[in-house]
Amino acid sequence: MTRLHIISASTRPTSSGRALARWVTELATDQGTFNPTLIDLGEVALPFLDEPGLPSDGRYVHQHTKDWSTVIGAAECFVFVMPMYNGGFTAPLKNAIDSLYQEWQGKPVGLISYSAGASGGAPAVEMIRPVLARVGLRPAAHTLSIPAIDDHLDAAGHFRATPGLTGEARAVLAGVARPADPAQREHAVA
Numbered sequence: 001m002t003r004l005h006i007i008s009a010s011t012r013p014t015s016s017g018r019a020l021a022r023w024v025t026e027l028a029t030d031q032g033t034f035n036p037t038l039i040d041l042g043e044v045a046l047p048f049l050d051e052p053g054l055p056s057d058g059r060y061v062h063q064h065t066k067d068w069s070t071v072i073g074a075a076e077c078f079v080f081v082m083p084m085y086n087g088g089f090t091a092p093l094k095n096a097i098d099s100l101y102q103e104w105q106g107k108p109v110g111l112i113s114y115s116a117g118a119s120g121g122a123p124a125v126e127m128i129r130p131v132l133a134r135v136g137l138r139p140a141a142h143t144l145s146i147p148a149i150d151d152h153l154d155a156a157g158h159f160r161a162t163p164g165l166t167g168e169a170r171a172v173l174a175g176v177a178r179p180a181d182p183a184q185r186e187h188a189v190a
């Protein structure tokens with residue numbers, strides 16, 4: 001089983017994307033090959049980077065950074081469920097990435113964005129790519145961007161999937177899965 005962490009990148013108490021992240025987690029569980037954990041950056045409440053040393057040195061003095069390091073170090077791959085704010089990805093997600101370094105290295109990441117508007121947050125996905133490259137995260141080829149996110153929530157606030165969205169999300173998950181053959185793994189995250 002591949003240890004997958006699904007990171008919900010909104011910290012808003014009324015986040016619409018939290019329901020989407022829960023649905024992605026359920027989808028990953030149903031797939032049967034993942035051991036998924038949902039990480040809600042709102043619950044993690046990581047302070048803005050306050051370590052005296054460089055994250056790339058990995059000598060953390062604050063317990064919250066050590067805890068974050070343990071969480072991220074335990075994952076083999078990730079899916080970022082990320083809203084678009086003002087044309088970009090969220091500050092808490094940038095801070096969560098910047099707070100560590102080695103823990104991200106070489107791990108596949110799937111990108112699922114969303115927004116209120118028509119873009120589905122696709123510009124935020126493009127904006128985060130150079131950041132991922134800097135810390136050695138390897139973005140899966142397939143991405144999913146969901147416009148008009150609130151139209152996908154039912155009265156109880158649950159994400160309403162369509163067959164099309166389910167297929168797209170499965171393709172993102174396939175891009176971070178661990179194939180038995182390492183050569184296939186290279187291909188899967190190319």
Ligand SMILES: Cc1cc2nc3c(=O)[nH]c(=O)nc-3n(C[C@H](O)[C@H](O)[C@H](O)COP(=O)(O)O)c2cc1C
Pocket residue numbers: 010011012014015016017018083084085086087088114115116117118119149
């Ligand atoms: C600070 C901020 C900036 C936003 N900027 C955009 C934007 O540029 N384009 C867009 O379509 N929606 C924008 N939105 C709407 C969000 O995409 C929408 O509210 C989404 O639900 C936010 O995700 P969350 O509810 O999980 O935090 C913005 C929302 C916030 C809070």
